[in-house]
Amino acid sequence: MSSGEPNVIAKLIDWLSKTQVAKAIFRTGIPRNRRQRMTVMLNNVFLHLHPVRLPKHAVKIKYTWCMGGLSFFIFLVLTVTGILLMFYYRPTVEYAYGDVMDLKEQVPLGIMREIHRWGAHLMVITVWLHMFRVFMTGSYKPPREFNWIIGVILLVLTMLMSFTGYLLPWDQLAIWAITVGSNMAGATPFVGAAGPGSNLLALGDVNFITSASDARFAMLGGRFVGEGALLRFYVLHCIGLPFVIMIFMIVHFWRVRKDGGISGPV
Amino acid sequence: MDQFKHLINILARPYIMFPAMIAAFFFVFPPTEGLMKINRRLGLYKLWTNKGGVAIFSFMIASFAFGLTDENFRLIVTKPDNVPIVGLIFLVVFFLWLAMKQGWDNDARQAKGLKPNEAEDAKENILVWPDLVYIELIALVIVSALLIFWAVSLHAPLEQPANPTVSPNPSKAPWYFLGLQEMLVYFDPWIAGVLFPTVIMLGFMAIPFIDNNRKGLGYYTFNERKMAISIFLFLWLILWIFLIVTGTFLRGPNWNFFGPFEYWDIHKLEALTNINLSEMIYMIFLQKQMPSNILLREIWGILLVVGYFTLTPLILAKTLFKDIFKSLGPLRYSVFIILLLLATSLPIKMFLRWIFNIKYIIAIPEFFLNI
Amino acid sequence: MSQPTQTDSKNTSAENSPMMNRRTFLKWSTIGWAAFAAVVGGYGTMVLRYLFPNVLFEPKQEFRAGLPTEYQIGEVSERWKDAFGTWIIRDQEKIYALATICTHLGCTPNWMPNEAKFKCPCHGSGFYSTGINFEGPAPRPLERYRIFLADDGEIVVDKTKKFQQEKGEWSDPESFISV
Numbered sequence: 001m002s003s004g005e006p007n008v009i010a011k012l013i014d015w016l017s018k019t020q021v022a023k024a025i026f027r028t029g030i031p032r033n034r035r036q037r038m039t040v041m042l043n044n045v046f047l048h049l050h051p052v053r054l055p056k057h058a059v060k061i062k063y064t065w066c067m068g069g070l071s072f073f074i075f076l077v078l079t080v081t082g083i084l085l086m087f088y089y090r091p092t093v094e095y096a097y098g099d100v101m102d103l104k105e106q107v108p109l110g111i112m113r114e115i116h117r118w119g120a121h122l123m124v125i126t127v128w129l130h131m132f133r134v135f136m137t138g139s140y141k142p143p144r145e146f147n148w149i150i151g152v153i154l155l156v157l158t159m160l161m162s163f164t165g166y167l168l169p170w171d172q173l174a175i176w177a178i179t180v181g182s183n184m185a186g187a188t189p190f191v192g193a194a195g196p197g198s199n200l201l202a203l204g205d206v207n208f209i210t211s212a213s214d215a216r217f218a219m220l221g222g223r224f225v226g227e228g229a230l231l232r233f234y235v236l237h238c239i240g241l242p243f244v245i246m247i248f249m250i251v252h253f254w255r256v257r258k259d260g261g262i263s264g265p266v
Numbered sequence: 267m268d269q270f271k272h273l274i275n276i277l278a279r280p281y282i283m284f285p286a287m288i289a290a291f292f293f294v295f296p297p298t299e300g301l302m303k304i305n306r307r308l309g310l311y312k313l314w315t316n317k318g319g320v321a322i323f324s325f326m327i328a329s330f331a332f333g334l335t336d337e338n339f340r341l342i343v344t345k346p347d348n349v350p351i352v353g354l355i356f357l358v359v360f361f362l363w364l365a366m367k368q369g370w371d372n373d374a375r376q377a378k379g380l381k382p383n384e385a386e387d388a389k390e391n392i393l394v395w396p397d398l399v400y401i402e403l404i405a406l407v408i409v410s411a412l413l414i415f416w417a418v419s420l421h422a423p424l425e426q427p428a429n430p431t432v433s434p435n436p437s438k439a440p441w442y443f444l445g446l447q448e449m450l451v452y453f454d455p456w457i458a459g460v461l462f463p464t465v466i467m468l469g470f471m472a473i474p475f476i477d478n479n480r481k482g483l484g485y486y487t488f489n490e491r492k493m494a495i496s497i498f499l500f501l502w503l504i505l506w507i508f509l510i511v512t513g514t515f516l517r518g519p520n521w522n523f524f525g526p527f528e529y530w531d532i533h534k535l536e537a538l539t540n541i542n543l544s545e546m547i548y549m550i551f552l553q554k555q556m557p558s559n560i561l562l563r564e565i566w567g568i569l570l571v572v573g574y575f576t577l578t579p580l581i582l583a584k585t586l587f588k589d590i591f592k593s594l595g596p597l598r599y600s601v602f603i604i605l606l607l608l609a610t611s612l613p614i615k616m617f618l619r620w621i622f623n624i625k626y627i628i629a630i631p632e633f634f635l636n637i
Numbered sequence: 638m639s640q641p642t643q644t645d646s647k648n649t650s651a652e653n654s655p656m657m658n659r660r661t662f663l664k665w666s667t668i669g670w671a672a673f674a675a676v677v678g679g680y681g682t683m684v685l686r687y688l689f690p691n692v693l694f695e696p697k698q699e700f701r702a703g704l705p706t707e708y709q710i711g712e713v714s715e716r717w718k719d720a721f722g723t724w725i726i727r728d729q730e731k732i733y734a735l736a737t738i739c740t741h742l743g744c745t746p747n748w749m750p751n752e753a754k755f756k757c758p759c760h761g762s763g764f765y766s767t768g769i770n771f772e773g774p775a776p777r778p779l780e781r782y783r784i785f786l787a788d789d790g791e792i793v794v795d796k797t798k799k800f801q802q803e804k805g806e807w808s809d810p811e812s813f814i815s816v
Contacts, residue, residue, distance in 0.1 A: 069405065187455035450742065455741070
């Protein structure tokens with residue numbers, strides 16, 4: 001190894017970091033000393049998610065398993081790949097299946113759907129393991145009760161995201177999984193046509209809760225899994241649920257900091 | 267060899283495997299002091315040492331390797347959509363081991379009067395830049411690499427175009443909902459598909475408010491929270507993860523049950539002829555005509571269900587859960603016990619189905635109300 | 638309504654001469670919040686109603702199924718399963734139309750001629766050729782559609798009207814054709 005080479009690179013980086021452009025972007029410069037390492041955390045909006053200092057156990061991977069952070073990262077991956085997939089996908093019964101085929105056959109880098117789908121599976125797993133870790137370290141105990149609730153909601157939303165995405169390829173797997181899932185909604189007590197108590201909401205002979213006016217219909221936009229369901233699930237998957245999940249994520253991260261950072265022994 | 271596989275197929279039958287797992291569970295994760303003693307005497311805690319971990323994983327890998335030599339097993343396990351569940355099994359077992367190992371380590375330290383390992387670490391403060399951000403960066407790179415490798419090597423499944431008139435056989439929900447689908451075999455959709463998910467969600471949210479044990483915050487432990495951990499693991503491992511694994515690998519055509527080495531025969535005949543509790547009582551025991559009045563007909567089942575949710579909590583509060591009742595107080599205890607009884611109603615209904623072929627305890631199809 | 642003294646109110650402090658007394662305040666705040674709740678509730682109901690369109694575009698619900706002589710006694714005909722989701726079954730005295738929708742969660746059962754039963758692939762419900770459930774989780778029998786003979790003698794199946802056994806509707810003359 002030549003001894004001169006690293007010096008050249010180091011000098012180049014050094015020089016670059018002193019240019020006006022670099023100074024304008026990174027206010028701190030290269031974090032070399034203790035003071036700079038602290039200010040870089042404070043000055044950068046993304047790094048500011050973290051505190052400046054942490055007790056040592058909190059960064060040990062055998063304590064945190066890194067699952068919460070990975071869930072967030074996979075969420076970002078899914079957002080990016082999802083946006084890219086939307087360029088080629090049309091949510092209609094006529095086109096959906098063919099478009100998904102084309103994503104593999106006709107589009108360069110035909111693994112975008114694979115990354116999206118496997119990433120979705122992985123996110124469900126990491127979210128579960130994150131919950132498992134939080135439980136095993138007792139981190140839901142006061143003062144973090146509220147954030148545990150937010151976490152449960154996020155877990156449910158993750159699964160709903162995955163479920164709504166399941167319909168979009170419009171293949172046999174999709175339509176029957178959603179048929180079964182939506183028929184469960186039809187069995188909701190009182191507001192589902194096939195649920196207990198549905199005949200109670202009636203005026204004389206006229207039932208208010210029928211297969212065209214119950215919870216299942218609101219979900220599917222029709223009496224069976226068809227055009228309406230595909231569009232509704234598409235909108236929920238791409239806009240509705242991500243919007244909700246983002247709001248809860250913001251609260252979740254905020255409360256991690258406000259409730260005293262990552263849990264630790266008192 | 268074939269006889270060995272046949273034996274495994276028999277052992278994998280739900281009415282053998284499930285009770286065995288539940289029985290073993292409470293020795294491996296003892297909720298009470300008495301079971302803890304048995305655990306120690308049997309040396310089961312040694313699972314949570316390095317040697318134990320090696321043993322667990324060698325066993326799992328060996329089982330999988332052996333299974334893969336079998337055509338039927340290979341066919342199911344290597345289906346693209348089932349690969350995440352294979353990963354899930356290994357990940358869950360690994361992290362379970364990791365958590366329990368650290369828990370038992372800390373318990374041993376506390377028995378000696380020392381503080382948990384995390385407390386030792388926490389004495390020192392470190393800077394997030396670079397110590398944490400670099401860990402995060404490495405984790406991201408590894409996961410990205412894994413994801414890309416996975417995406418390149420396995421195609422995302424795409425079956426035939428949707429056809430509303432032909433259900434594939436078997437038709438499965440997405441794997442993370444297979445626990446619910448399994449419940450649907452034993453309960454009507456309004457219970458398994460609506461009531462249970464809602465209760466599971468609310469029940470999980472209620473955990474911090476039910477568990478009033480202030481110990482064990484911020485470090486791994488088992489001994490200080492054994493009841494809480496045991497119940498949680500029972501719900502999560504047995505009633506959720508295990509049902510998912512069952513639903514993925516052992517449920518075949520017509521939703522029949524198949525052993526891991528069994529061929530998925532569409533024409534496998536399994537008598538699933540079930541009978542309602544009311545029919546059983548009137549037609550078999552009393553040898554009478556069913557009463558035409560619905561309430562009279564179903565009174566036995568109604569009494570049973572109401573009794574289950576009112577008498578059992580009272581009895582348990584006086585006996586097995588005496589200490590819990592004392593520490594939780596009436597309100598917390600009521601919430602806790604109702605949630606727990608709802609959860610245990612699933613295995614109870616399973617056993618009733620397997621042993622007595624009970625279909626419904628209360629059967630009022632006139633109002634879609636079946637329990 | 639109260640009568641605040643308007644001349645004083647500008648000069649004196651609020652404590653001495655309140656613009657409103659407690660009762661008036663409570664009254665107006667109640668009215669205000671009730672109005673607010675009514676508006677939110679109204680919008681909520683409208684959004685809920687928005688989810689149920691007035692016009693539905695669904696495939697035709699009525700179809701012609703050929704002459705009764707095309708069906709043999711004891712046969713479960715799968716001729717119209719794919720196109721219209723209906724089995725036409727003829728037994729000794731009648732012809733009836735069964736919906737291909739499992740009463741458990743809406744999957745399509747398969748007819749298994751050897752075992753003489755419908756078997757649902759999703760959760761294992763089984764039905765006899767009459768539609769009566771006898772195994773698995775299905776809570777009630779399959780539904781039958783309205784069926785009648787057109788003027789030219791052809792069978793017509795009308796899927797908009799269903800007949801459920803547990804409600805005693807299978808004896809309804811519209812639910813079968815006597816042959």
